[in-house]
Amino acid sequence: MLDWTDRHERFFLRLLSRRAWLYTEMLTTGAVIHGNRDLLLGFSETEHPLALQLGGSDPEAMARCAGIGADYGYDEININVGCPSDRVLSGQFGACLMAQPGLVAECVAAMKTEVDVPVTVKSRIGIDHDDSYETLERFVSTVAGAGCTTFIMHARKAWLQGLSPKENRDVPPLQYDRVFRIKQAFPELEIIINGGITALTQARELLSHVDGVMLGRKIYHDPWLMTQVDQLFYGAEQPGITREQVVRQFIAYMQDCLERGVKLSSMTRHILGLYQGQPGARIWRRHLSENAHKKGAGVEVVVAALDRVREVQETVRENMTMEPDHDCKSV
Numbered sequence: 531m532l533d534w535t536d537r538h539e540r541f542f543l544r545l546l547s548r549r550a551w552l553y554t555e556m557l558t559t560g561a562v563i564h565g566n567r568d569l570l571l572g573f574s575e576t577e578h579p580l581a582l583q584l585g586g587s588d589p590e591a592m593a594r595c596a597g598i599g600a601d602y603g604y605d606e607i608n609i610n611v612g613c614p615s616d617r618v619l620s621g622q623f624g625a626c627l628m629a630q631p632g633l634v635a636e637c638v639a640a641m642k643t644e645v646d647v648p649v650t651v652k653s654r655i656g657i658d659h660d661d662s663y664e665t666l667e668r669f670v671s672t673v674a675g676a677g678c679t680t681f682i683m684h685a686r687k688a689w690l691q692g693l694s695p696k697e698n699r700d701v702p703p704l705q706y707d708r709v710f711r712i713k714q715a716f717p718e719l720e721i722i723i724n725g726g727i728t729a730l731t732q733a734r735e736l737l738s739h740v741d742g743v744m745l746g747r748k749i750y751h752d753p754w755l756m757t758q759v760d761q762l763f764y765g766a767e768q769p770g771i772t773r774e775q776v777v778r779q780f781i782a783y784m785q786d787c788l789e790r791g792v793k794l795s796s797m798t799r800h801i802l803g804l805y806q807g808q809p810g811a812r813i814w815r816r817h818l819s820e821n822a823h824k825k826g827a828g829v830e831v832v833v834a835a836l837d838r839v840r841e842v843q844e845t846v847r848e849n850m851t852m853e854p855d856h857d858c859k860s861v
Contacts, residue, residue, distance in 0.1 A: 534750055538792075539800040540577045541783055543749070545776050546756035549764040551579050553744075556610045558623070559586035562595040571602045581606035583652070585613065585623040587633060589640035596641040596649065607645060609637060611653040614688035614698040625688040628657050631669040635676035642677045650680040652724075655708045656687035663708055670712055670719070680720040682744055683709045699725075699747075710739040730758055737763075752806040773804055777836055781829045788828060798822040798832060809846040810839035 535555045543552060557570055562584070573580060582599040584607060586592045596607045611634055613624035627634050634651065641649045651673055655666050670681060686702040693701055704726045713721040722742035727733055733743040749755060754773065760766040784797050798818045805811040817835040821827060 534746075536796075536800075537573050537577070538783075538787070538797045539750070540580065541574050542776075542780055542797075542800050543753060543756055544574075544576050545779050546753060546769075547759045548769075549760045549766060550756060551581060551606070552577055553581045553608060554583050556583045556585045556613060556624075557595075559584060559588065559591040559595045562598055563591065567598065567602075571599065571604075573602075575603075578603075579605045581608045581650070583608040583610050585610045587623045587627055587630075587637065589633075589636045592637040593640035593644045597644040600645040600647055604647065606648045606650055607641060608650045608652055608682070609634065609641075611651055612684050612688065614654075614657075614690055614693070614695055625654050625657050626690055628653060628669055628688075629660060631672035634669075635673050635678075638673055638676040638678045648680060649678060650682065651678050652682040652684070654684050654686060654688045655705060657690055658687075661687040663711060666708060666712065667715055670716060674716065674719060679718075680722065681712070682722040682724055682742075683712070684725040685709050685723055686725050706736070706739075713740050730755060730762055734762065750800075751803045753801070753803055754806065773808070774836055774840070777801070777804070777832065781832055784832070785829050793823075794827040794829070794831060795823040805839060808843075810842035813838050813842055 533555060535553060540552045540554070543550070554573075561570060571582070582602075582604040584592060584595050584599070586595065586609075592609070599607050610624055611627045638649055638651070653669070655661065673681075685704050685706050685708060686698070687705075688698050689702060706723065709721060709723045713719075720741045722744055723736055723740045724744040724746070727736070727743060727745050728748050733745065736743050745755075757769055757771070761768040780797075780801065784792075784794065787797060788794060799822075802815045802818060805814045814835050817838055818831065821831045821834075824831075
C-alpha cells in the first residue's frame with residue numbers, strides 16, 4: 531500500500547494488536563540502495579513482527595536489498611508481484627512480473643542466499659488475458675521451486691492496460707476459488723488470501739480454505755478492528771483499552787516525532803478512521819483534517835479533537851438516559 535503503511539501507521543496499528551504481522555509499503559530497490567536508508571527502513575522495535583516489501587526485478591539488486599533489510603531487523607522480506615500501478619509497470623516490477631515466473635524465481639533464489647528470514651511473494655492471480663488457472667499454477671510451481679514457501683494472493687487479476695490502480699482494486703472480479711485451488715494443489719505451501727475482505731468473520735471463514743488472511747484498506751479505514759485480531763486469530767486476551775487510551779499513547783509517540791521534525795499531519799492522517807461508526811467520528815476527522823496541517827501544529831490539535839469527541843459522546847449518553855414511564859404497570 532504505497533504511501534499508506536509507513537512507520538507512523540504501523541506504530542499506531544501495533545497499539546491495537548500485538549500479534550498481527552505488519553508490512554511496509556513497497557520500497558523499490560533503487561530507493562533502498564541509493565536513498566536515505568534510515569528514513570526509509572527505520573522502524574520502532576514495537577512494530578515486530580514486521581515484513582519489508584520490496585519492488586524490483588534484478589536478482590542482484592533484490593538480494594542486496596534483502597540483506598540490507600535483514601540487517602535492519604525485518605522478520606520477513608516480501609517481493610511485490612501484484613501492484614498494478616503505472617509507476618511499477620514502467621520500472622519492470624510489480625504485477626507485470628507475473629508474466630516472468632522464471633525471473634521471479636531467480637530473485638527469490640538470490641535473496642535466499644543473502645538472508646535467513648523468510649522470503650515471500652505477494653501476487654495477483656493473473657494479468658490481462660494471461661489469467662488462466664494453469665498459468666497461475668505454473669507461476670507458483672516455478673517460484674516455489676526456488677525456495678519460496680509463502681504466497682500472499684490478491685484474488686483478482688490485474689489489468690495492466692486500461693484500468694487505474696484504484697479500478698484494479700474493484701473492477702476485476704474476485705475469484706477466491708482460484709486461491710483455494712492453489713492451496714489444494716500445493717498443500718505444503720503457506721497460502722495467504724487478500725482482496726475484498728471486509729469483516730473479521732469473513733476472514734475466519736476463509737481460513738477453512740487457506741493458511742492466512744491479509745487485510746489492507748479495510749483496516750486502514752476502520753483500524754479498531756485490529757483490537758479483535760489477537761483474540762479471534764491467536765487465542766490471546768482482547769486488550770481492555772479504549773480509543774481514547776490508544777490516542778493518548780499515540781500522542782506520546784507523535785510528540786517525540788514532532789521534536790525530530792516530523793509534521794503532525796504525516797501522523798494524524800493515519801488515525802482519521804479510529805472513531806469509525808462511533809458518535810463524534812465526523813467531528814474527529816474534520817478537526818484533525820482542518821488543523822493538523824497548519825504551520826506549527828502540535829499534539830494540542832489531537833487533544834482538542836479528543837475533547838470534542840468526548841463532548842459528543844457524553845451528549846449522546848445523556849440523550850439515551852430515559853426517565854421511567856410512570857404509566858407502566860408492574861407485572
